[in-house]
Structure formats: C-alpha cells, structure tokens
Amino acid sequence: MLASMGCIADCKKERNELNISYLPNINENDLLTELKKLRRMFHKNPELGFNEFWTTARICEYLEELNCTLLYGDGLYNNFSEPELLTEWSDKAYKAAKDRYNNDEWISKLGGRTGLVAIIEGKQPGPEIGFRFDIDGLPIKESSEKSHAPCAGGFNATNENMHACGHDGHITVGLGLAKILANNTEQLKGKYYLLFQPAEELILGGKIFSKLKFIQGLDYFFPIHIGLIGIKKVICGLSFLADKRYNVLFKGSRSHAGAYPEEGKNALLAACSAATNLYGISRHSGGTSRINVGEFIANNASNIISDKARFELDLRGETNEICEYLKFQAQNIINGAAIMHNVESEMTFLAEAETANNSIELISEVRKACLDIGIESDAIIDNYLVPGSEDATFIMNAVIRNGGLSTYIGIGSPTFGGHHNEQFDFDEDILPKGVKLLYQLTENITSGE
Ligand SMILES: [Zn+2]
Ligand SMILES: [Zn+2]
Known part of the structure; x- marks a missing residue:
C-alpha cells in the first residue's frame, strides 16, 4: 500500500x-x-x-x-x-x-x-x-x-x-x-x-x-x-506476437514502355505479384499469424518499364516458430515472383521481436x-x-x-x-x-x- x-x-x-x-x-x-x-x-x-x-x-x-x-x-x-x-x-x-x-x-x-x-x-x-x-x-x-x-x-x-x-x-x-x-x-x-x-x-x-x-x-x-x-x-x-520485418527489393531493367516494352525487366510487376501472393500464405494451425506489406515504392514514370521496386514486409506469429514459417514461405514467394518476371530479388532483415x-x-x-x-x-x-x-x-x-x-x-x-x-x-x-x-x-x- x-x-x-x-x-x-x-x-x-x-x-x-x-x-x-x-x-x-x-x-x-x-x-x-x-x-x-x-x-x-x-x-x-x-x-x-x-x-x-x-x-x-x-x-x-x-x-x-x-x-x-x-x-x-x-x-x-x-x-x-x-x-x-x-x-x-x-x-x-x-x-x-x-x-x-x-x-x-x-x-x-x-x-x-x-x-x-x-x-x-x-x-x-x-x-x-x-x-x-x-x-x-x-x-x-x-x-x-x-x-x-x-x-x-x-x-x-x-x-x-x-x-x-x-x-x-x-x-x-x-x-x-x-x-x-x-x-x-x-x-x-x-x-x-x-x-x-x-x-x-x-x-x-x-x-x-x-x-x-x-x-x-x-x-x-x-x-x-x-x-x-x-x-x-x-x-x-x-x-x-513474434515479429520479423524486412525490406524487399526487386531489380530489373528499364525500357521504353511504348517502343520496346519487351526489352524491359519489370520490377514493379514482380513486386505486385509478390505483395498479393504474400497475403495468400496459408494460416498456421499452431496459432495466430499476421502478414502486411507496408511502404511500397516504384519510382519510374508511366512511360518507362520499372527497373526497381521495393516494399517493407511485416510478418508476425503467435510463436517464434510460426514467424519462422512465415519467413520461409515469404522467401519462396519473393524468389518465385522474381523468376516469373525475370528480375532479381533481395529480402533484407530490418528488425524483430520475440x-x-x-x-x-x-x-x-x-x-x-x-x-x-x-x-x-x-x-x-x-x-x-x-x-x-x-x-x-x-x-x-x-x-x-x-x-x-x-x-x-x-x-x-x-x-x-x-x-x-x-x-x-x-x-x-x-x-x-x-x-x-x-x-x-x-x-x-x-x-x-
Ligand atoms: Zn505502439
Ligand atoms: Zn506501445
């Protein structure tokens, strides 16, 4: 007292x-x-x-x-x-x-x-x-x-x-x-x-x-x-929830969007494919999970095939194991999106909580x-x-x-x-x-x- x-x-x-x-x-x-x-x-x-x-x-x-x-x-x-x-x-x-x-x-x-x-x-x-x-x-x-x-x-x-x-x-x-x-x-x-x-x-x-x-x-x-x-x-x-945050970067190459679109490697499309598919990661029977894509940037003008796109990714799970599962799945989706659009990808660790x-x-x-x-x-x-x-x-x-x-x-x-x-x-x-x-x-x- x-x-x-x-x-x-x-x-x-x-x-x-x-x-x-x-x-x-x-x-x-x-x-x-x-x-x-x-x-x-x-x-x-x-x-x-x-x-x-x-x-x-x-x-x-x-x-x-x-x-x-x-x-x-x-x-x-x-x-x-x-x-x-x-x-x-x-x-x-x-x-x-x-x-x-x-x-x-x-x-x-x-x-x-x-x-x-x-x-x-x-x-x-x-x-x-x-x-x-x-x-x-x-x-x-x-x-x-x-x-x-x-x-x-x-x-x-x-x-x-x-x-x-x-x-x-x-x-x-x-x-x-x-x-x-x-x-x-x-x-x-x-x-x-x-x-x-x-x-x-x-x-x-x-x-x-x-x-x-x-x-x-x-x-x-x-x-x-x-x-x-x-x-x-x-x-x-x-x-x-356990939390892992990443910076995700896709690197392609620019080209004229009207004249030679086929010559570009479209990083924006790869990032969009990854973002929508990340939300589709299967839930985990072991407990609650969360996925969110934050800041999303692709700076090219509309007449340029995008050579660079990045977003922030936040993965959370009720246990550290669920968070690791999300990370594994996310990595596959990001790699897969990069292959699909013939660009390169990087997933860089930013911060975490246990x-x-x-x-x-x-x-x-x-x-x-x-x-x-x-x-x-x-x-x-x-x-x-x-x-x-x-x-x-x-x-x-x-x-x-x-x-x-x-x-x-x-x-x-x-x-x-x-x-x-x-x-x-x-x-x-x-x-x-x-x-x-x-x-x-x-x-x-x-x-x-
Ligand atoms: Zn707060
Ligand atoms: Zn607080």
Whole structure:
C-alpha cells in the first residue's frame, strides 16, 4: 500500500512543472493530479525512437532530485558487449536536439544516446527487481479536434509526432514509482532497476537494453503497457506476437514502355505479384499469424518499364516458430515472383521481436497485488494475447535464461481512437493505479525475503 509514502513529503521540492509534491496523507486524487502534470508535459513533446533526447533529459532531470543512481549516455552504453547494436543514433539528430533546446544542460550530457536506467537501492537485503518503461512516440500528426481530450486540455502535440501508444503514461508511472521507492530506501528491501527504454516502436531498443550487464542478475522483471484492451482491467500476463520485418527489393531493367516494352525487366510487376501472393500464405494451425506489406515504392514514370521496386514486409506469429514459417514461405514467394518476371530479388532483415513466456508464479503475484490495492477480482485478467509485438520480450528472455522470472503487465484503459491512431488517448486515472500496483507488487515480492 502507499502507507509508507508519508516520508515523501520530506523531500518536497519546488522544481517548476516537473515537481510532484506527495503529501503526508496522500489520496488517489492528489496522486492523480501530480501524475497528470507529468504525463501532459511528456505528451506535448513526443520524440521518435533514438531521437528521445529532450524526453531522456527531462526524465534525468526529475530523477536527479531523488535518492537514486542514474546511468545514461556513456555511463550506460560504455563497455557494451555488442557495439554493432549501438549504431542507430545519429550525430545529426543529436546536434539538432542540442540546437533546438539551446544546449539544454541535460541533453548536452547524453553523449548522443537516448534512454536511461535509474537504480534505487534499498537499505535492507532483497532481490533485484527490474521494470521497463518505453519512452518513444510515433510519426503521427495528433488530432486537433476538440473532441480529442489532449486537444481540449491544451496538451496535444504540435510537432508532427504523437504519443499515440501511451508511452507518455509509461514514463509517468515509472517516475511515480521511482519517487516512492527512492524516498523509502530505509525500509526498502532489494535493488531496483527502472529501465526507461528508447525506440520500442522500432522494436530495436529492447534488444539493446537486453544486453546491459545487470539484466542477467535480475530476479524479477516487469514490463508494463497501458491501454490495449479498451477497458479498465489489469492483465497479469500479456503475450505478444513474434515479429520479423524486412525490406524487399526487386531489380530489373528499364525500357521504353511504348517502343520496346519487351526489352524491359519489370520490377514493379514482380513486386505486385509478390505483395498479393504474400497475403495468400496459408494460416498456421499452431496459432495466430499476421502478414502486411507496408511502404511500397516504384519510382519510374508511366512511360518507362520499372527497373526497381521495393516494399517493407511485416510478418508476425503467435510463436517464434510460426514467424519462422512465415519467413520461409515469404522467401519462396519473393524468389518465385522474381523468376516469373525475370528480375532479381533481395529480402533484407530490418528488425524483430520475440515472444516470451510469462511466469505463472508472477501472474499470481500481480493478481494478489491488484486485490491488495482494491481492484475487484472481475477486473483482473490472468492471460491475454495482444496481436501486436513488443521488444521488451528480449529483456524478459535474457532474465529468464539467467534464472529470473518475468511477466508483462497490462493496465487496461479505454483507448478512444485505438493505439497508433491520431485520436488515441487513455484515462489518466489509471496512472496512480499503475504506480500503486507496481509498488504493492514490490512490497509483496520482498515481504518474504
Ligand atoms: Zn505502439
Ligand atoms: Zn506501445
């Protein structure tokens, strides 16, 4: 419970709009008011994956005031075991962020990389517990209709990006949890790692964070997501689809479309044949699958036989095996389309996400924590498959491989336009519920230690 939050009043500090002033006799409304301020600040300025410089800076600035250790920039990514994973950040984007925010003190300290980890150490012995909060937005222009609550409330984004997946809420829950934990270290058992992860929407940041050294030592690990099921229920064990993304390229040769069409090798036709046949891959009896062709480009004018065409391909399956099956079938179709039209083809890997198994033991712990904070039993769901994908699964699997336990928690809410839609929103009153739930979970898990 939040009984131990009384001590938080001691560290009340005036710190412009970032301040959360927990009161000695805090109630949910007070907590909601304070968390709303944070959520709205982050909502107003969404940044895309690997560009979250301002976002990372504001999280650091907030956590700097707390009793925790911050790992960011070189301190986080130095001695990284797989440096080839660290090539996604661009110097140009970092320079642009520094210029835009007038050499913001914190942005200058980030060394060109986004994301951070806050470590909070209890004075009492106990397990190592990790939480994942993703911080990136999406390339969506937010709705400017007054029926859209962020717009009516004056905190809609106007920078052509949008927190249309609720990651602004994840950051907020993470900061609320950090504050409670950091101000309770005398009684706190164990060591806590709060991962503020970049680039989830690109399914790239989770793989990077899964390689951080301390991940192997985590006893428990909890990623969270808000929204999703459209109703206010907590899901104790969320599952996602495995995902593989590819760039598909067809290369032929140009010719005059009127004079010598027979001399061209038509890459556009090959790409079209492949795209339509990809949707025809047989379903798999082992579970759910998804196939989608995204951006499709063939630049030639209408009087030229197309020499080049490319598209992005997204393959998802309920298991890693189903995803592999889709990849095998897709490769055959792409090769076949190339042969049919006498062109060459390439299928280049872009990104992937795995599936992960939620621990039955931790699903029970989340259920218990829900009941302890007053969530009704019929508003708790043990397992739910979301037909999306998640890169926190890389971190979950790294923890599980090293003997730790993990479950992915869903904090359900109405989602208005739905995820990744310009009208997306969630009920802000789930924010204090999320903070209380995670804190209660830590109390329950460590009570027997
Ligand atoms: Zn998303
Ligand atoms: Zn998301």
